[in-house]
Amino acid sequence: MEKRSVFKSAWLPVLFAAPQLLLIFVFFYWPVVAVINWAFTLEPPFGGAAEFVGFENFREVFSDPLYWNSVVVSVIFAVVGASCAILIGLVLALAVDRALPGSGFFRFLYILPFAVAGPAGGLAFRFILSPERGLAASLNQIYPDIWNPAKFGTHALILVIVIFVWKWAGYTFIFLLAGLQSVPKTLVEAAAMDGSGPIRRALDIQVPLLAPTLFFLVVTMMTEGFVGSDTFGIVHHTTAGGPNHATEVMVFRIVDEAFQGLNYSGASAQSIILIGLIMIFTFIQFRFIERRVHYK
Template sequence: MDKRAAFRSWWLPSLFALPQIILILLFFYWPAVAVLRWAFTLEPPFGGAAEFVGLANFQEVFADPLYWNSVGVSLAFALCGTLATIFIGLVLALAVDRQLPGSAPFRFLYILPYAIAGPAAGMAFRFILSPERGLMASVNAAFPDFWNPAKYGSHALILVIVVFAWKWAGYTFIFLLAGLQSVPRSLIEAAAMDGCGPIRRAVDLQIPLLAPTLFFLLVIMMTEGFVGADTYGIVARTTDGGPNHGTDVMVYRIVEEAFRGLNYSGASAQSLVLIGLIMIFTFIQFRFIERQVHYK
């Protein structure tokens, strides 16, 4: 017996789908078309007729050394943040999966940071790791300028990566724990009976079986590192792109260029370049990394 809903006319299902179609057109396709149009025109910030300039916006973007600096910073942030987040989530998942006494509450505690907004996490860590009054104050007292995100761009980049990893480690923990629980317990028990310790079982048995989950998280976290709302929120509330453009990631630069600099055309051109960069990295991941993933 077929229990699927069947409509005898086309207008009734179309009427049900109309609100969702309108939302998609207004908040996805219309802005995408606008960005594509603005990238090839000179858009007045306060309204008026736009002037077609062809590839001039892209030429201006590529001639700016600060833009290439933001590309390098974004690559470092996305790569280091992704690897740190997946590694932390994997360690936490392996620890909880052992089902030691009292480990059940940690499932909730490890997921909790994911529910916190990125800007709020950035503000919290800005004070927690403050070089004057935070946890690093005592270290700076013994070793002056050992940690100073307000002065050194490398320190500031480490700070935003730490915030990003802390915020998203719970997200990776959820998927990795689910993947570990799908591994047959008989395999783990057999390896333990053969004398394999927890680390050896994790490296030789559990992690290879998590390859599809790890690949999925790699793609998702790399994309989040490049264009995620949390990426902008963390940078904006923690370092504001500084010092000396040390944390000026691409998504932060695009937003600042558009809403502070009122350069909508330049920001649109940068957005298209960022989309192309994400497509290239996604292609590389699926073309080369997925070859090492076994789904059976």
């Protein structure tokens, strides 16, 4: 029979849980209530009494074409960034899972970028892929403006997506490699004995058995692409939303509206809309993708 701990005093477990409950209240529930309140009021930027305006902040947000541009940019960033990070992580995990010589070193090498902070990675790639020096400068001398993220919005969006994929591919690699370790080796060995090559074994046996892990990564990476701190850090330190709002993702626009434009009410309304958008994407993923996932 399993023994259970029993506290003689009812206040003792409350005291143990109080610090965690306090943190949750201060850093989660209190900000959520404040954001909801600001979204339906006109909050003065320099203090003072707030005025209730109902849905006026939401109407102002929806009528702004730049806001819809940030929605499109966020969707492109999240979908392309998450897909590429998962695909690259899967390829790397399949390669390392074969236990070739030196695979242990490559496991460490592939995980290493995830330890780098997003803003630091953004600054590094900003200089590495700068159009004025290095390989990009050589290409621009041959073909002028073939790569110039400071001038072309498409190039800037590609740049921030590349940085995001570079950092988060190591994260997906960790989970996919762990998932591959749970695939029965007997199935792979039997397929090899039947003459199946590495690619055929991966497509027919290993990848289908990774469906739960892949689904988890799709949900996680899509959420990270929309609201992750690295998403804001990469954009802020690399392009600052430019050029011409081409990389202005929703999370960057919210922070910029609140702390640069001092439009707390508009930023709060955008935050609620962003949460709703994430909920819609998550519902779609669980409704139409999870049904294809087999856990046994």
